[in-house]
Amino acid sequence: MRHVAALAGVGLKTVSRVVNDEPGVSEATKLRVLKATEQLNYQVDLAAGSLKRAGRKTMSIGLLLPSVANPFSGDIHRAIEDALAARGIAVFAASLDDDSAREKALVAAFLGRRVDGLVLTPVAKSQAYVIPEHSRDLPIVFIDREPVGLEADAVVTDNAAGSANAAAHLMSHGHTRLAYLGDRPDIQTARERRRGFIEEIGRAGISTSTIPVREGLHDEELARLATHELLAAKNPPTAIFSSQNLVTFGAMRALKELGASNRIALVGFDDFTLADMMEPGITVVAQHPERIGKLAAERILARIDGDPTAPKTYVVPSELIPRGSGELRPPA
Structure with a gap:
């Protein structure tokens, strides 16, 4: 600031007022100071300024x-x-x-x-x-x-409510064999989404003990492998709910690999770019x-x-x- 003040021919206080956009400086002086800051490539040190600023912001x-x-x-x-x-x-x-x-x-x-x-x-x-x-x-x-x-x-x-809506939507289209693909169960949102999905199925009179639950799927590859496992079972699900977008991507890839994209219903939690451009388009519970x-x-x-x-x-x-x-x- 001393170098800026010397180059602009003003005092330190004037430089301070200009760089902090405070009143009390003429337009001509302000322009002179700003020109000096450009010439010297001067940058305001916000951390240092916070020591003097009220509230240390x-x-x-x-x-x-x-x-x-x-x-x-x-x-x-x-x-x-x-x-x-x-x-x-x-x-x-x-x-x-x-x-x-x-x-x-x-x-x-x-x-x-x-x-x-x-x-x-x-x-x-x-x-x-x-x-x-x-x-x-x-x-x-x-x-x-x-x-x-x-x-x-x-x-x-509204994680639980959104997942309950996904379950209700799938059941309204005739599905009784549903599966859940979830993130790590120690994550609060994952637990809430599983709870909402399973409880809605129970309210519909379907035994929740028959619902395959695969959790700990924190990336696309784990979700892909879990989907393959589900669909290779003796009595595979006809509908899948994936609880976050990375899990949805893995499920989508597995369904494509198995030629089941138009056969197994899928609802994902989280919207994503180009979801409507897939074939079929991906139904989602969209957060905002x-x-x-x-x-x-x-x-x-x-x-x-x-x-x-x-x-x-x-x-x-x-x-x-x-x-x-x-x-x-x-x-x-």
Whole structure:
């Protein structure tokens, strides 16, 4: 800043006012200072500025997602980034890979960088380790999964209800032999989706003990192999529910390999690009990641601005979108 001040022929205070967009500087002086910052390639040090700024704000938040490579996480990331950009707040994102140790390490890393808040998809069995920071008014909003051991705002999908709708949809098209392909059972959303699916089948009077459940399918290849196994059974299912998009991709690949895409009904949880271009189109229970991200951004901004209201869980409804695969009827 001293170099900028010397080049522009002004005092340090004037440079500070210009780079922080404060009033009290003439337009001519402002232009002179800005020209000097360009010539010297000067960048504002937000971390250093936060030491003097009221409330020690760094104008940044940490965003921790299961995997930024997953389309669902990517859509949430974009929605939050768009909303916070209007306030000049940077979003630093990281992938948790559903690893509880990685969650705690990344939270510590972000806190070490003095972020103004955290938006987090929890993986660890408890988030009580964040209580000391949260009690010192660190804003935290949880997305996709509710926290355990800590009271804070959460924005989630109606996982159980959405999965129940998938089961009801398949049964309404005549299916009584249904199968469930799920993610890791230690993940909250996976447990809720299984619960909603199985309970809806039970309510319809079908014995849930007859429903094949394959879990721990955290990637496409495991889901592909599980689908092959299901359909090789003596009395194979006529309909499959896959509980997240990577599992759906594996099921789709297996059905194609077996020539069963037009014979075995499929409903997937999570929409994805080109789902309507498949043959048949893939029926899905669509989440709305853009709404989840936008609402999470609104909540973290409200908390940063000092909203004192009690923590609340916000539920964003899912939507069943029929496209063909979930409407296939069982063989006569």
